[in-house]
Amino acid sequence: MLVELAIGDAYGAGFEYVNKKVVKEHNNLQQYIQHPRHLSIKPGCYTDDTQMSLAVAELLISDDEWMLENIANYFVNAFKRDPREGYASRFYQFLTDISDGKQFLEQIKPYSDKSGAAMRAGPIGLLADEKQIVEYATIQAKVTHDTPGGVNSAVAAALMVHYCQYQLGDKxxxxxxxxxxVPGDWNTPWQGKIGHLGVDATHAAVAxxxxxxxxxxxxxxxxDYTGDVDTVATIALAAASCSQEVNQDLPEVLYSELENGQFGLKYLQKLDQNLKNILIL
Structure with missing residues (x-):
């Protein structure tokens, strides 16, 4: 699941808010592409969506308590060990300037309704207990997105994974x-460009x-939706990669060309296996 969500993130990163013409010409899954403006994010490299999902996954399999300061600590540590572009510029600077989770919580203004809490919630859905998923997704959302939209989109993104992993019903x-x-309109077709709202990105992923x-x-x-497509792809592939109803047919090139540094493909594969061994019934 982590590998696939990283592929969705890295592939989508080349198309985030680009002109529709670029999407039409290059959205063929044959290769990762260079974003025309974000030149520091090289093709095949994932962004904050995946890095923060790694932090969530690492905390899940640790012996540390699921609490605000620990969650913030894992976010800070994931960034500090591997600083990378893809974060919103002000949040990138924020993470650069602080030293730990305590300082994070003291200085953050956690009132966003954007998609940051939803994009990283996927690993939580591997938990077997639905009540625990809602609790954990809510707590991690409140670290940065303590709004109805921020929390609801995160809970929905985690429950998507749970539904698919545990085969709770037809896709x-x-x-x-x-x-x-979860409050929200989750079951109607999505039309149009994806904006920054977490509920919209999650809704589009469901569709x-x-x-x-x-x-x-x-x-x-x-x-093809256009807009904030890397986030939608991250949320969607986290869930769909767990579904037995979905043919797992991503082109091999998207695996082989995914970044494979210290926290790249092999690390993602290892963490994926640890999540399955520890969390899945």
Whole structure:
């Protein structure tokens, strides 16, 4: 799951808020592309979506308590060990300037309704207990996105993974399942460009999963939406990669060309296995 969400993030990063013409010409899954403006993010490199998901995953398999300061500590540590572009500029500077989770919580203004809490919530959905998923997704959201939209989108993103991993129903009923658990309109088709709101990115990810049977088609659909496509792809592939109803057919090139440094492909594969061994029934 972490590998696939990283692929969605890295592939989508080349298309984030680009001109529709670029999407039309290059969204063919044949390669990672260079973003025309974000030149520091090289093709095949993931962004903050994946790095913060790693932090969440690492805390989940640790012996540390699931609490605000520990969550913030894991976010800070993940960034400090591997500083990378992709974060919003002010948040990047914020992480650069602080030293630990305590300082993070003292200085953060956690009132965003954007998609940051949803993009990193996927690993939480591997937990077996639905009540615990809601609790954990809510707590981690409140570190940075303590708003109804921020919390609800994070809970929905985590429950998407849970629904798919534990085969709680047909893929077509994913939206109805979420609607029964989380306030929001999760079960109608998505149309148009993806903006910054967490509920919109999560809604669009649900629609992509419901509409397609292949992981490659889901990824392509996420990018075809245009806008904040790397976040949508991260959320969608985290869940869809866990579904037995989805054909796991991503092109090999997206695996082989994904970054493979210290926290790249091999690290993601190892952490994926640890999550499955520890969390999944």
């Amino acid at each position: 077509q009923d994913l939206g109805n399942y979420l609607k029964s658990k 992509a999963i419901i509409s397609h049977q292949d992981l490659s088609a889901i990824l392509k659909q996420c990018v």
